[in-house]
Amino acid sequence: MCAFYSISGCFAAASIFLLPNGERISTELDSIDIVFSSNNGWLLxxxxxxxxxxxxxxxxxxPSNGDPAAYWPLDEGYASQFFKHKNEFYVMSSAGKVxxxxxxxxxxxxxxxxxxxxLIMDEPxxxxxxxxxxxxxxxxxxxxxxxLDGAWDIKLSWTDIGFPPQICNGDLNVLVTTNKNRQLEIFVIDSETGELLSTRKIDKPEKNQSICEL
Amino acid sequence: MEIHFYPGQHLLIINRGNIKFAQFEAMGGPAKVGNDPVMAEEPTWPGVYVIDKAEAYRTPTWPTSKLAWGTKLRDMPSKQDIWYALPSGKWGSLNQLYNSPVRSAIMEMHKELYGKAIVPEAWVFNDFGPIAIRWFKDLNGNKLLDSIESLSGQMFHTTPDNEAETTLGSPVRLTLSHGCIHLKPNDRNRLFAIGAFKRGTSFTVHKYHERYKAN
Incomplete structure (x- = not known):
């Protein structure tokens, strides 16, 4: 996920936004939450x-070639994430659609x-x-x-969105909160099979730490 | 004035001089402990208590209860953020509070409750509503919270869903709690108005199988 910086207000149909690479774009959107670089332009x-x-x-x-921008409304939820998988581009909505x-x-x-x-992992x-x-x-x-292919699905008490699961050394690591004494644990899961490989108790992480550092 | 709660009947009775003065629908926890991994739902524990104080409750246990109900918000779309008013008069960042971008999620929550995807002017998502009414077990019988006594983690409060339903004029449907006692927003206001939540008021939670019998 990248950051956008608005350099003008929404006083007209178009707003100007500054991309992370310094490029200015004009868009009909009034606010932008996520951006993704595709083969031939930007997805917003x-x-x-x-x-x-x-x-x-x-x-x-x-489009990066100057052609007019395209806008597609979402029926439900909002665009929460873009990703590329097997050379195709996708958007995932908060409502649970890809x-x-x-x-x-x-x-x-x-x-x-x-x-x-x-989405935690997009390949393979x-x-x-x-x-x-x-x-x-x-x-x-x-x-x-x-x-997403249904090979495995495990319930986990992941509650803190500030510390999303991550792939660390090929395995899925998840910060799990349990009822017992507010215990925090890292669950290490085989990303291919969904098998629980190990757990370890941790102290409350600092805000700038990633799961792989814990 | 005395308050009596019959959890098995979802019934709150207000007595004055041993005579029923008013009654309200109210819903406590389930009769048996539930399975919420964060905090298991539990029965509203039977006993005799004393009403203490009313407060805008906050707790980090539940993400939406980190902020007190009514905390002023300021939409910052160009920063993909929402600012919230700090007691100091300065503004804090919700993205920093949650360690994650949350503007879209907040707007979606508002849409689910009030039908409109906007950043509201004030926080309306605290799980305990605008105000929670606290009680304690009066171990030494002096009607004061002192000695080794402590406030119960169970309390009277409304829910964000019921607050939204009330604001929109929709039917208000109470739900089972994690052990607290859920009230309808208008009933909470009336209970305050008649003085039921005055500090020192006696409050009894009856057993689930007990049934209220009118005098």
Whole structure:
């Protein structure tokens, strides 16, 4: 995920944003949350603001050859992540859909994802995890990690979105919170089989630490 | 004034001089311990207690309860962030608080509750609602929180869903808690108005199988 920097307000149909590489782009989006470099342009995930203030989620493609930008609204959720898999580009929505991005727009795929998931690994297999719901009374009272092809799916009490699971030395590492004494543990999982390889207790991590450092 | 809660009937009775003065629907925890891995749902424990204070409750246990209800927010779309008002008068970053970009998730939560994907002007996601009413077991019988006494982790409160339903004028449907007692927002206001939550008020949680019998 990269950062965008707005250098002008939303006073007109178009806003100017500064890409991480220093390039300025003009877009109809009023805010941009995620950006991804594709083969021939930039993929943007963001919003257009309606007159009543509601933010409509969009995926946009800004061609690098100067052709007009394309804008595709999302029916549900927002664009939470872009990824490339086997030379195709995809967008994952917070509602739990993966759509392939091509010249004609967004098309449905057979990938099965859960709402609020984040993709942890995109090659050779697709692995995603979803955290426990934020709210105390969330219907999702436990998180999980799983392969998108359905090879494995394990329930895990991943609660802290500030410390997302990571691949460390080829294995999936997840910070798990348990009820007993607020214990924090790292679960090490075989990314191919989903087998639990080991667990280790840890102290509360610092905010700038990654899971692989714990 | 006395408060009596019958968890098996989802019933809260307010007595004045041993005569029923008012009653409300209220929902406690399940009759048996649940399986939430973060904090297992538990029964609302039977006993005789004393009402202590009302407060905007915060706890890091639940992500949405890190901020007190009503904390002022400022949308910062150009920074992909939301700022929140600090007690000092300065502003903090929600992305820093959560160690992750959260603006989209906040707007989605608002849409789920209120039907509109916006950054609200104030935090309306605290799991304990705008105000929680605390109680304690009065071990020495002096109606004061002192000595080795401590506030119960169970408390009266509303939920973000019920607050949104009330704001939107929709039917308010109570749900089982993790052990606290869920109230409807308008009932909470009425309970305050009649003085039921005055410090020192006696409060009894009855057993799940007990049934209220009118005098």
């Amino acid at each position: 995930g963001g919003y257009k603001v309606e007159k009543n203030g509601n933010n409509l989620a969009f995926v946009s493609f800004i 759509m392939e991005i091509n010249a004609s727009g967004l098309s449905a795929t057979d990938f099965v994802v859960k709402p609020k998931s984040i 297999d697709l692995i995603a995890c979803n955290p426990r719901g934020w709210a105390k009374l969330s219907a999702m009272n436990i998180g999980s990690c799983y392969r």
